[in-house]
């Protein structure tokens with residue numbers, strides 16, 4: 001069976017976030033990096049918007065040079081914490097589609113979605129869903145490459161940037177790869193490229209005219225590496241941490257809500273879902289997370305770490321309720337809430353319960369509920385307090 005690999009890379013990541021948060025920057029050359037000090041600044045460009053790239057500005061360029069090329073640009077000092085927060089949220093979206101996510105940098109990852117097709121459709125559909133989810137949640141764009149391996153997926157994500165989507169079908173690898181310039185060959189530095197050009201090799205297709213043993217003779221070990229890449233062969237797996245880091249669900253209200261009782265119900269429903277998933281995965285966590293987004297997109301995340309790890313719905317709900325009541329600013333309208341559990345540490349598994357006698361009662365309720373769900377489906381049973389509210393919309397894992 002063919003593997004299905006995605007490479008996701010955010011477009012002009014830092015600059016896109018700045019443009020999102022400052023509408024007056026949109027459509028303008030925005031350069032994120034060191035202070036240019038009217039052309040006398042030291043330091044470099046971190047990145048710039050696509051509008052600034054038209055002037056020749058690019059990442060890692062001295063900021064003084066950027067100033068010469070684009071003196072009328074908008075220069076912004078990086079806000080690392082904000083970019084990291086957006087990155088975390090983007091990665092949370094990627095994990096909705098598969099656990100097999102290999103982060104490459106703050107804005108880039110490989111995903112192995114071979115096993116996700118039953119749930120989310122073919123490669124193109126998954127890529128479209130990911131792009132839509134990212135845009136819907138973060139209001140910035142990503143480019144995605146879809147292919148049978150990492151090498152092809154990485155090239156593909158770059159070809160139609162920004163907001164790109166390129167799918168390399170397994171039977172079209174040659175058509176895709178052969179016309180590309182040899183600068184697209186992974187691991188071929190300037191020196192190697194010059195050498196290949198002297199051999200008459202301009203494109204990846206040109207390289208395939210050479211048998212493997214000749215390339216090995218001329219280029220050593222790299223010869224067989226280039227031979228494989230040029231033929232579209234790359235067997236490296238997506239390397240990811242198979243241990244689950246958190247289990248969470250979130251809910252976006254159809255209409256923004258400022259009635260705490262409605263939010264309580266939703267918190268209970270989310271706690272039920274998270275608890276159920278934890279118990280199915282045989283996981284117990286110590287840290288309970290609450291995410292709260294107001295209708296102006298102001299978002300806060302709060303968490304509490306408890307003495308004993310848990311998978312119990314009531315336990316999760318009580319802590320979320322406490323986090324909500326201490327952090328919610330009255331009368332502000334809520335757009336989204338989320339519940340999560342992390343901190344899966346086996347060593348804490350057998351401590352005494354916090355909830356004493358009640359705990360076993362609540363465990364029994366969980367067990368009963370899980371059995372019914374497993375038999376009759378997810379919508380078959382929920383606690384009376386969490387009964388569906390009429391404006392319920394989609395619930396998503398985060």
Ligand code: TTP
Nearest residue numbers: 009010011012013014015046047059060107161
């Ligand atoms: P990239 O993905 O390389 O660049 P980008 O997202 O800005 O633009 P593109 O659309 O071409 O993908 O890097 C991601 C972020 O990492 C980038 O926004 C800023 C930061 N970065 C630096 O700080 N210094 C650098 O030299 C590079 C290359 C990136």
Ligand code: MG
Nearest residue numbers: 009010011107
């Ligand atoms: Mg990027």
